[in-house]
């Protein structure tokens with residue numbers, strides 16, 4: 001199994017418009033951590049450590065970065081992102097197009113299961129041999 005660097009966006013990905021967490025965040029963070037994957041949090045509006053602490057998720061997160069708002073992959077160095085994302089979860093499609101990952105809807109109903117799909121997709125990717133590039 002590959003160990004992946006998993007990058008989560010915050011607004012409308014993990015924390016919704018009402019300030020509440022999307023369904024299944026802690027379960028998915030726990031499963032990823034147990035699977036040996038590394039969780040990073042990034043956001044276009046700054047370092048979101050406090051938000052993760054407020055929701056008791058800080059223990060799962062290895063590091064925090066500011067996310068470039070455009071030219072994502074080309075500008076990682078400029079933003080001091082010293083880890084290459086293997087899988088990103090974001091409500092902005094452009095980020096997912098650049099790195100690969102899961103384009104998550106920016107709204108969630110009460111039965112939202114998207115993060116469970118995310119977990120499944122990450123586990124499937126981790127089970128594959130590394131891509132040649």
Ligand SMILES: [Mg+2]
Pocket residue numbers: 009010011012013090091092
């Ligand atoms: Mg967002």
